Amino acid sequence: MLSFLVGEALRDLRGAGRVGVSAVLLIALSLSALGGFWVFSLNLGRAVDQWRERVRVVGYLKDEPASSKLDELTRQIEAMPGVLRVRYISKADALKALKHSLGGQADVADQLPRNPLPASVEVTPDAETATPEGTRELVRRLQALPEIEEVQGGSQWVEGLAQFRRLFELVGLGVGAVLAAAAILTVTTATTLVLHLRRDEMEIMRLVGASETVIRLPRLLQGMAQGLLAAVVALAVLEVVYALAVPRLEPLLPVTLGLQRAAFLTVPQMLLLMAGGAVLGALGGLLARGRT
Amino acid sequence: MIRLQRVSKVFGEGPARVPALSDITFSVDKGDFAVLTGASGAGKTTLLRLLYRDELPTEGEIEVADFDVTTLRRSEIPQLRRSIGIVFQDAKLLAGRTVFENVAFVLRVLGTPRRDITPKAFAALKAVGLSARAQAYPHQLSQGEAQRASLARAIVKAPALLLADEPTGNLDEQMAGEILGLVKDIWSRGTTIVFATHQARLVTQLKRRTLKLEGGHLVKDEG
Numbered sequence: 001m002l003s004f005l006v007g008e009a010l011r012d013l014r015g016a017g018r019v020g021v022s023a024v025l026l027i028a029l030s031l032s033a034l035g036g037f038w039v040f041s042l043n044l045g046r047a048v049d050q051w052r053e054r055v056r057v058v059g060y061l062k063d064e065p066a067s068s069k070l071d072e073l074t075r076q077i078e079a080m081p082g083v084l085r086v087r088y089i090s091k092a093d094a095l096k097a098l099k100h101s102l103g104g105q106a107d108v109a110d111q112l113p114r115n116p117l118p119a120s121v122e123v124t125p126d127a128e129t130a131t132p133e134g135t136r137e138l139v140r141r142l143q144a145l146p147e148i149e150e151v152q153g154g155s156q157w158v159e160g161l162a163q164f165r166r167l168f169e170l171v172g173l174g175v176g177a178v179l180a181a182a183a184i185l186t187v188t189t190a191t192t193l194v195l196h197l198r199r200d201e202m203e204i205m206r207l208v209g210a211s212e213t214v215i216r217l218p219r220l221l222q223g224m225a226q227g228l229l230a231a232v233v234a235l236a237v238l239e240v241v242y243a244l245a246v247p248r249l250e251p252l253l254p255v256t257l258g259l260q261r262a263a264f265l266t267v268p269q270m271l272l273l274m275a276g277g278a279v280l281g282a283l284g285g286l287l288a289r290g291r292t
Numbered sequence: 293m294i295r296l297q298r299v300s301k302v303f304g305e306g307p308a309r310v311p312a313l314s315d316i317t318f319s320v321d322k323g324d325f326a327v328l329t330g331a332s333g334a335g336k337t338t339l340l341r342l343l344y345r346d347e348l349p350t351e352g353e354i355e356v357a358d359f360d361v362t363t364l365r366r367s368e369i370p371q372l373r374r375s376i377g378i379v380f381q382d383a384k385l386l387a388g389r390t391v392f393e394n395v396a397f398v399l400r401v402l403g404t405p406r407r408d409i410t411p412k413a414f415a416a417l418k419a420v421g422l423s424a425r426a427q428a429y430p431h432q433l434s435q436g437e438a439q440r441a442s443l444a445r446a447i448v449k450a451p452a453l454l455l456a457d458e459p460t461g462n463l464d465e466q467m468a469g470e471i472l473g474l475v476k477d478i479w480s481r482g483t484t485i486v487f488a489t490h491q492a493r494l495v496t497q498l499k500r501r502t503l504k505l506e507g508g509h510l511v512k513d514e515g
Contacts, residue, residue, distance in 0.1 A: 001403045201386055201397075207344070208449065209374035210401040212367070 005214070009221035012194045019193055020226060023186040027230030027280050028237065030179030035238045035273055037172025039265060044165040047257035055130040057123045057153040059142040064091050064119040073147055077121060080141050082129030087122040091115050118149065180280055183230075187223050187284020195219065195288060220285040227281025231274040238265070293453055293484045294320040294343065299352030301338055301508075312338040313508045316352070320486065320501075322452070325479045328488040329495050330505035336488040339505070340455050343486070344376050345369050357452050374402065377446030377483075381458040383438040385430040391417065391441045392426040395448050402449060416448035417441075420474050436467035443474055453484045460494060468494065 014020075065073060070088060077086045089097070094117040099106035125138055135153070142151045195202070205215050246262050253259040265273065301313040313335045320326045328336050341347045342354055345361050354361040357375040364372060385394050396413040404412065417423045420440040430438060439459055446454060456475060460468035472494065479485045489495065495502055504512035 001400075003406075004400045200384070204384060204386065204397070205401050206370075207373060207378055208398045208401060208445075209370040209372070209376075211370045214401055214403075 001214070005217050005221060008218035009225060012191075012198070012218055012222040019186070019190040023183065023190045023281075023284065024226050024230045024233065026179070026186045027183040027227055027277055028233035030176055030183045030280070031231055031234035031273055031277055032237045033179055034172065034176035034276070035234055035265065036241070037168065037176065038269070038273075039238065039242065039263075041165060041169050041172060042265070043253075043257065043259060043262055044168065046263060047259055048165055050258055052127070052130050055125060055135065055153070057125065057135055057138050057142065057151060059121045059123065059145070059148045060118040060150045060152070061120060061147050062118075062149045063147075065147065069147075073121070073145070076145065077123060077142070080138065082125050082134055082138055083123055084126040084129075085124040087124075089120045089122060091117055091119045094118070094120065121148075183280050184284045184287065187226055187281050188287040190226070191219050191223055191285050191288030194222065219288060220282055223281035223283070223285025223288075224278045225281065226284070227277035227279065228274060229277075230281070231277030234277070235265075235270055235273065293322040293324070293357060294318075294486070295353075295355040296342075297353040299342065299349045299354060301335075301342060301347065302350045311508055313342075313349075313505075316510050318503060318510060318513055320484060322484055323479075323482055325476075325485045325487070325498075325500040327495055327498050327500050327502045328486055328505065329492070329502055330490065332490055334490075334505040335508040336490070336505055337457055338508075340378075340457050340486065340488055343453075343455060344378060345372055374449065375452045377449065377451035377454045379439070379442050379446045379454070379456045379459045381461040383430070383435075383442035385433075385438055385441055385445075387430055390427050390429055391422060391433070391444075394430070394441060395445045398445055398448050412448055413444075416444040419447065419477070420444045434467075435462055436470060439463065439467070439471055440474065443471070443478070447478055447483070451483065453486070454478060456485065456487045458488055458490065460489060460491065469497075472497065 059077075074086050074088060077083060092115070095109060095115050098117065099109050102108060121142075123138065123142065125134060128134065129138060139151045139153075142148055202215055242262075242264050250262055253262060296316050296318055299313060299316040300311070303310045303312055316339065328339065330336055338347065342349055342361070343356050345356075345364055349362060352362070356372060359368070359372045359375075361372065385391075386397065389397060392413055395416055396409050399409045399412055414423060414426070417426055420443045422437060422440050422444060425433065425437055425441075428437075430441070433441065439462075442459070454475070459475070460471050463471060468491070475485060475487060487498070487500075499515070501515040502512060503510060
């Protein structure tokens with residue numbers, strides 16, 4: 001029975017002709033767009049996660065503390081909720097870091113009559129606190145300490161990036177949904193055409209006592225086969241575009257997103273995309289079913 | 293095998309209301325051969341369509357092969373139809389399939405095990421004398437051969453009841469005689485037959501129980 005149903009579905013697929021090919025191409029286009037947005041969003045997400053780990057809050061001290069005072073201050077900050085790590089940066093360390101960042105022009109710093117940089121404490125929040133609300137609260141607590149002159153830092157810009165990612169995903173889903181709707185309609189048209197061409201067979205099937213499942217399942221399988229075929233085409237297109245684009249874009253990643261390498265869809269994600277194709281095709285087949 | 297109790301069928305509503313059958317009551321026992329006769333438009337085809345539940349009666353009760361056709365659920369219709377073979381005036385063969393494939397199609401659709409399909413399909417073709425034309429396509433057949441293929445398709449699933457709706461309507465006298473002979477053979481093997489025809493000559497030739505319809509009324513039940 002299974003071989004009969006699959007055989008009939010393949011027969012239907014051939015019978016759909018150009019409309020069937022159009023349906024496959026439209027589903028492939030829709031899945032390629034979705035997959036493209038997905039790959040970009042995936043990399044954006046990795047960047048957000050990476051930047052989230054780098055969130056720091058810096059408290060600049062009024063005076064360089066004595067060693068005993070520094071231990072007490074460090075303990076006080078470490079006891080605050082959401083603090084993962086505290087690092088003290090002395091005035092000398094700060095100047096050293098400035099010289100390092102100036103590179104060849106480091107001697108400019110030597111012209112200064114005295115070290116103008118303040119000592120500071122660099123506070124690393126834990127993962128739960130590395131949010132705009134969490135870091136705002138941390139800043140407020142640090143500002144309340146009498147040793148602290150000024151507090152800088154936070155995760156606002158990381159959250160901005162995360163929000164951009166969410167917006168990007170929404171746009172991707174929107175574009176994908178429009179294309180998916182067009183693809184479903186095309187599969188519906190292709191299947192309806194096949195149903196029209198094969199109405200005699202369906203009449204005979206009903207007259208001899210075939211169950212509705214046997215009559216309709218080949219159309220559903222036909223839609224699914226179109227969707228799966230389209231998903232394979234879409235993945236091939238994505239792979240080719242990725243292989244062509246990555247050598248050109250990868251050098252830009254460290255300076256833009258802070259990533260060393262770009263990432264493509266994982267095997268489970270590719271399987272999910274293929275399942276999406278099958279579902280799109282099956283939906284088209286099901287909608288056509290309602291018209292018989 | 294068949295029991296109709298005060299069955300009426302009306303198509304349309306209001307001013308467009310067309311009574312097709314009125315107050316029909318009769319029964320056909322298992323293994324019987326009944327000839328349903330009457331002029332074109334007398335209601336023969338409507339009556340047959342009620343039997344295989346292509347239409348529901350407006351009034352009355354119908355039982356076919358132990359199925360209460362009037363209360364049958366949609367999902368149960370296939371079970372009823374598996375016990376019925378149907379032959380039409382036009383053979384309704386599938387154009388893109390050979391004679392063998394047309395007959396085997398029924399078995400495949402009904403989930404017959406693959407190993408049984410070929411022997412059963414060939415047995416049905418042999419029963420109607422069409423084994424030699426198994427690989428021919430419908431357009432390569434004469435009308436008589438097409439009707440024989442249609443008979444083979446109807447009997448391949450070994451139905452308890454065969455409904456024949458004017459199967460000789462398009463055939464010349466000789467071919468009609470051949471088809472009639474085949475139907476009698478099928479009947480002699482135990483299948484209940486309801487044979488609808490408007491051809492008075494065939495009715496006489498058959499010499500079986502005759503149910504005559506006129507304007508949707510059963511006016512004669514004899515033999």
